[in-house]
Amino acid sequence: MKYVLETDKILKKYKDFKALSNLNIHVEEGAIYGLIGRNGAGKTTLIRVICGLQKPDGGTYRLYGIEDTDKAIIEERRRMGAIIETPSLYQDMTARDNLIMQYKLVGLPSMDGIDELLKLVDLEHTGKKKVKNFSLGMRQRLGIAVALANNPDFLILDEPINGLDPQGIVEMRELILKLNREKKITILISSHYLDELSKIATHYGFMDKGTIIKEISADELEKKMQKRIEIKVADAAKFTNFFEDRNITYEVSDSRTINIYGKFNLTKLIGELAKTGIEVEEIHEKEETLENYFINLIEEEHHE
Amino acid sequence: MNRLLSASFSRLKNHKAFWLLTIFDIALAAFVLLGQYRQSIVYDYKVYVENIVMGYSMFIGIILSVFSSLFLGAEQSDGGIRNKISIGHKRNNIYLSNVITNSLVGIYFCALFMTIVASVGIPLFGPISIPLIKLFAMLGCLILLVITFSAIFTFFAMLITNKVVNAITSILFSFVLFALATSWINILNAPPMIRMATMSGQSDYDVIEMPNPKYPSEKQRKLYETLMDISPAGEAIQLANLSPRDLKVLPLYSTGITIVLSGLGLFIFKRKEFK
Numbered sequence: 001m002k003y004v005l006e007t008d009k010i011l012k013k014y015k016d017f018k019a020l021s022n023l024n025i026h027v028e029e030g031a032i033y034g035l036i037g038r039n040g041a042g043k044t045t046l047i048r049v050i051c052g053l054q055k056p057d058g059g060t061y062r063l064y065g066i067e068d069t070d071k072a073i074i075e076e077r078r079r080m081g082a083i084i085e086t087p088s089l090y091q092d093m094t095a096r097d098n099l100i101m102q103y104k105l106v107g108l109p110s111m112d113g114i115d116e117l118l119k120l121v122d123l124e125h126t127g128k129k130k131v132k133n134f135s136l137g138m139r140q141r142l143g144i145a146v147a148l149a150n151n152p153d154f155l156i157l158d159e160p161i162n163g164l165d166p167q168g169i170v171e172m173r174e175l176i177l178k179l180n181r182e183k184k185i186t187i188l189i190s191s192h193y194l195d196e197l198s199k200i201a202t203h204y205g206f207m208d209k210g211t212i213i214k215e216i217s218a219d220e221l222e223k224k225m226q227k228r229i230e231i232k233v234a235d236a237a238k239f240t241n242f243f244e245d246r247n248i249t250y251e252v253s254d255s256r257t258i259n260i261y262g263k264f265n266l267t268k269l270i271g272e273l274a275k276t277g278i279e280v281e282e283i284h285e286k287e288e289t290l291e292n293y294f295i296n297l298i299e300e301e302h303h304e
Numbered sequence: 305m306n307r308l309l310s311a312s313f314s315r316l317k318n319h320k321a322f323w324l325l326t327i328f329d330i331a332l333a334a335f336v337l338l339g340q341y342r343q344s345i346v347y348d349y350k351v352y353v354e355n356i357v358m359g360y361s362m363f364i365g366i367i368l369s370v371f372s373s374l375f376l377g378a379e380q381s382d383g384g385i386r387n388k389i390s391i392g393h394k395r396n397n398i399y400l401s402n403v404i405t406n407s408l409v410g411i412y413f414c415a416l417f418m419t420i421v422a423s424v425g426i427p428l429f430g431p432i433s434i435p436l437i438k439l440f441a442m443l444g445c446l447i448l449l450v451i452t453f454s455a456i457f458t459f460f461a462m463l464i465t466n467k468v469v470n471a472i473t474s475i476l477f478s479f480v481l482f483a484l485a486t487s488w489i490n491i492l493n494a495p496p497m498i499r500m501a502t503m504s505g506q507s508d509y510d511v512i513e514m515p516n517p518k519y520p521s522e523k524q525r526k527l528y529e530t531l532m533d534i535s536p537a538g539e540a541i542q543l544a545n546l547s548p549r550d551l552k553v554l555p556l557y558s559t560g561i562t563i564v565l566s567g568l569g570l571f572i573f574k575r576k577e578f579k
Contacts, residue, residue, distance in 0.1 A: 051390040053578040077392035084390070085579070088383030093318055104311040106391060150391060 002029040004064060004154045004186045005050065011058030012045055012210075019045040021210040023059070027154075027188055027203070032180050034201030035190040036294060042210040043190040044085055047158050051082050063154075078106070081152035083160060087143020091132040095123045095142050098131060099149060106150035121145045121175065137168035144175065155179065157189045161196060169196060176200055194290040206297050213301045223251075225288040228259045229266070231273075232282035242276060256281075308393060308401035321374040322409065325367055329413050332363065333420035341428060353425040354432050354439060354546060360417045361446055361543040362482075365536060368410045368453045369478040373471035375409075376402055376461030380470070385462075386578050395574045399462055403566060406454035411447060434546065441551045442543050448558040449543070452536050453478075455562040459569040463576065481537035488528045489541055494518045533557055 005027040012020035020042050027033045037043050048054045050061060052073075061068050063076040089098050099114045118124040121141035131139060140160055147155060157176070161169050177200055179185045191197050197204075204221060206214045216224075233239055236252045243250040249261040273280050288296075316322050336359070340351045379385050379402070388398050426432070432439060457474050464470040498516040501509045520528060532538035533549060534557050542548045 048577075048579065051386075053386060053389055055577075074392045074394060077390065080390065080392075082390045084383075084386060086383065088387035088390075090315065090378065090382050090384065092320065092378070093315070097314075097318055101311050101314055102387075104314050105307055105388060105393070107307045146387075 003027060003062075004029050005061065005188065007046075007050075007059065007061040009059035010046070010049065010056050010061060012042075012049055012054065013057045019210050020049065020056070023207075023211050025205050025212050026215060027186060029186055030180075030184060031203045032176065032187045032189065032201050033203045033205060034197040035188060035205045035207060036192065036194060036197060037190070037207035038192060041207045043207060044158055045210075046207075047082070047084055047156055047188075047190065051080070051084060051156065052077060053084070078150060079152055080154045080156065081147030081150065082156040082158075083140070083143045083147055084156070084158050087139055087146065089131045089139060089142060089146065092130055094128055094130060095126045095134075095145070098142060098146055102146045102149040108149070117145045117148060120148075120178075122171070136163045137165065137171070140164065140168070140172065141175070148179075152185065154186045155188070157187065159191055160189065161191065161193055173200055194294060198290050206294055208298050208301060214297055221290075221293070223261070225290065225293055226261050227285070227287045228261050229269075230282075230284045230286050231258045231260065231280055232256055233258065233278060233280055235278075238278055242273070242278075246272075259286075305397045305401055308388065308397055309404060312401060312405040316375070316405070316409070319375055321371055325371055325413065326416065328367070329416050330420060333417050333424075337421060337424050337428070340425075344429070351425075351429040352433055353422065353429050354434050356421050356425055357418050357439075358442060358446070358546055359544045360414060360421075361449065361540040363417075364410060364414055364446075364450055365453050365478045365481065365540060366475070367413055368406065368450070369457050369474040370471075371409060371413075372406050372454070372457035372461050373467070373474040376406070376458060377467035377470045379461070380465050381467040389578065396570055399458070399570050399573045400566070402462065403451075403454055403458045406458050407451045410450035410454055414446060414450060438551075442546070442548060445539065445548065445551060445554045445558070446543055448555050448562075449536055449539055452558045452562045452565075455565045455569070456536070459565050462569060462573050478537075481535060482540075485532060485535050485537035485541050488532050488535075488538065491518065491520055492525065492528050492532070494520065534561070536561065 003026050005025065007023055007025045010020050010023040011018065023042070023046065025035075025046070035043050035046070045054070049056050050063070056068070063073055064079065066073045066076050090101065093101070095118060096114060099117060100111060103111060103114065115124065118126075121144055123138060123142055123145065126134070126138070131142065134142065144155075144157070144160070147157075160176075161172050164172060173196065176187060176189065180187055180200075189197070189201070202218050204214075204216050204218065205212050206216075231239075233256060236255055236258050239258055240250070240252065243258070243260060251259045251261070253259055270280075270283070336356055340356060343349070344351045385398060389395065456477070460474050460477070461470055464473060494516055496516055496519050497513050499511050499513055501511050503509060529549060532542065533553055536558070539548075539554050539558065542554070548554055
């Protein structure tokens with residue numbers, strides 16, 4: 001498995017406050033990685049550290065396998081594009097001029113591709129309008145165009161849908177999916193809009209108080225959030241044959257808990273369980289939303 | 305570095321402050337030439353073109369403080385520096401490219417003013433009357449002085465995140481420098497003797513000459529002369545008056561200040577944390 005970004009126990013302190021603590025994250029190549037966390041969880045701080053704006057106080061990170069302390073990481077940064085909090089745009093310049101600036105900064109020999117970029121983000125008709133007169137959605141889209149100028153294969157978007165109207169959100173979503181599917185760009189996107197992220201992310205990192213509390217793929221998360229029956233027993237291991245014999249999809253989540261998935265006749269199931277002689281202590285029907293999953297995750301973390 | 309400079313010049317073409325200051329430069333040249341011409345007619349005195357040319361030394365510090373705070377200030381406020389770091393430019397190169405851009409713009413403003421003044425002034429008032437080698441030596445000092453001013457204002461712009469605070473600091477600093485240098489030169493130009501009127505009767509006055517209490521001692525003179533040489537504003541005043549104390553020492557002080565300040569600025573900038 002190839003990782004575009006990995007961190008190893010990243011620590012970032014501001015005086016006595018730990019903004020990032022023992023943080024480990026793994027962004028797979030080709031993924032849309034949703035970094036989820038409440039306000040103040042440390043998402044933007046992590047992005048600032050990865051982009052070289054701030055140095056970690058402990059731990060390391062690797063971009064394309066190159067450590068942050070290696071001078072060669074500067075070369076790897078040239079494969080990245082980023083929007084950190086707000087897009088870096090010169091307010092007194094037009095969309096085209098901002099892109100020309102970025103082309104010169106990344107050393108592109110000709111201005112070919114600027115028209116295509118403007119079209120990609122639906123800003124090809126802005127003409128002489130200065131960025132200071134753009135709407136928020138237009139600035140966000142131009143920010144993405146600027147970030148794409150050097151043809152990156154890794155794009156970091158920090159809260160890109162904050163402040164966007166519903167149409168803007170849809171346009172941003174479609175753009176992100178297009179970039180990932182058609183241009184094969186790995187995307188790290190931070191947000192606290194869970195519903196929106198759930199529509200695009202292939203992997204999730206749940207963050208709280210400066211640390212990643214859980215990393216999970218979208219497929220695994222979907223299974224966990226599926227409607228399921230949670231059964232509490234004295235010894236879960238003794239149950240597995242029961243479900244296998246009946247072709248019921250199950251998961252042993254701990255020594256006393258089994259989750260079963262799928263559609264079946266619950267009354268019949270309870271009757272057959274009673275015949276096994278193994279005592280069922282509790283039985284619950286569960287269905288989770290991403291919000292519930294996240295909140296439960298944080299609560300479990302606090303109890304630990 | 306080339307990419308950073310190319311991007312800076314690209315931005316310069318579109319920057320309002322650059323063009324407004326260019327117009328200001330042209331207007332200033334026209335205003336000074338016209339003013340000197342009228343005075344020469346009214347008061348019947350000879351105007352020396354080299355005085356007007358080198359007189360620009362008094363303006364360049366303030367002009368650069370305005371330009372730098374607006375042009376480089378936007379780098380901070382619009383996220384330009386953040387962008388450059390994220391896409392892999394070294395912090396040293398980012399800092400130095402801004403010093404270079406500032407310096408080249410300062411030299412451009414000087415050249416623009418002086419070209420207009422020389423093109424119009426020489427036919428109007430007559431040729432340069434001082435030895436050309438002295439004039440070129442002073443112009444060389446002025447170029448180094450422009451680079452020193454650039455280093456100072458780049459230092460402020462790169463390290464002060466707030467655009468407004470940067471603008472106030474830069475412009476105020478340039479005025480304070482010039483105010484101090486003016487006070488030092490007034491001290492150095494104080495006459496050794498002054499005349500005082502004393503009453504000798506009910507309505508009679510006697511005018512007597514006495515030593516000027518503000519006349520600097522030998523030590524004080526040495527101190528103020530050294531300060532005038534070290535201070536960029538002091539150097540600017542000397543060049544504007546066509547009376548540099550020592551044309552071999554001034555470039556050394558300018559270069560020294562540029563190196564020390566740029567070194568300090570680079571040291572701090574490399575460790576600065578950006579949002």
